[in-house]
Amino acid sequence: SQKIEQNSEALNIQEGKTATLTCNYTNYSPAYLQWYRQDPGRGPVFLLLIRENEKEKRKERLKVTFDTTLKQSLFHITASQPADSATYLCALYNAGNMLTFGGGTRLMVKP
Amino acid sequence: DVKVTQSSRYLVKRTGEKVFLECVQDMDHENMFWYRQDPGLGLRLIYFSYDVKMKEKGDIPEGYSVSREKKERFSLILESASTNQTSMYLCASSLHRVEGYTFGSGTRLTVV
Numbered sequence: 001s002q003k004i005e006q007n008s009e010a011l012n013i014q015e016g017k018t019a020t021l022t023c024n025y026t027n028y029s030p031a032y033l034q035w036y037r038q039d040p041g042r043g044p045v046f047l048l049l050i051r052e053n054e055k056e057k058r059k060e061r062l063k064v065t066f067d068t069t070l071k072q073s074l075f076h077i078t079a080s081q082p083a084d085s086a087t088y089l090c091a092l093y094n095a096g097n098m099l100t101f102g103g104g105t106r107l108m109v110k111p
Numbered sequence: 112d113v114k115v116t117q118s119s120r121y122l123v124k125r126t127g128e129k130v131f132l133e134c135v136q137d138m139d140h141e142n143m144f145w146y147r148q149d150p151g152l153g154l155r156l157i158y159f160s161y162d163v164k165m166k167e168k169g170d171i172p173e174g175y176s177v178s179r180e181k182k183e184r185f186s187l188i189l190e191s192a193s194t195n196q197t198s199m200y201l202c203a204s205s206l207h208r209v210e211g212y213t214f215g216s217g218t219r220l221t222v223v
Contacts, residue, residue, distance in 0.1 A: 031209075032209050034211060036211075041217070041219075042216055042217065043115075043201050043203070043214030043215050043216050043217050044154075044201075044212075044214050045214070046211030046212060046213065047211075049209075049210065049211055089153075089154070093209065097208060097209075098156055098159065098169060098170075099144075099156070099212065100156070100170075101146075101153050101154040102153060103151070103152070103153040104153065
């Protein structure tokens with residue numbers, strides 16, 4: 001079955017730096033990959049969708065890459081702010097076209 | 112903005128009770144989903160629906176059922192609640208199958 005790995009350890013960075021989060025997957029080659037943000041006690045909020053032929057996608061301070069050879073997506077937040085502190089979830093479609101989520105990585109941006 | 116509304120934020124039920132979790136979306140989305148989220152296990156898909164009166168099992172359907180009588184409403188039913196169903200339940204919707212989902216705020220269910 002599809003396995004999605006995100007670093008379960010929190011990522012701590014200083015305000016203004018670029019945060020880079022990693023999502024690795026196995027056993028399948030999804031055509032699409034999504035990233036979500038989740039704050040404590042709330043539902044996830046959709047951020048970006050990237051297709052396998054796009055390689056890179058940007059939205060304001062966010063950038064996502066999708067390397068189908070490495071089976072990896074990287075999620076970057078440039079000029080990070082304390083308000084960016086949250087858990088970030090990677091999700092991809094499995095063979096049954098159902099969206100499967102990774103466990104998420106918690107990002108802490110310190111002022 | 113699309114809104115997905117879950118009827119309760121917090122719910123406490125007794126073992127063996129029949130529990131209904133309601134979810135309503137207001138943007139005519141075709142697709143609706145129920146996930147549960149547990150520490151260390153992430154979000155897991157319970158059931159989903161691509162149309163009215165249609166339902167499909169997700170990864171962990173055991174102990175649950177669903178109902179979609181109207182397009183905007185997708186209900187999750189715990190036939191006989193058990194303590195291992197204590198969890199955060201999240202409803203989501205989308206217009207197309209491949210696009211970002213809109214999630215509700217979640218219902219934290221505790222079964223005692």
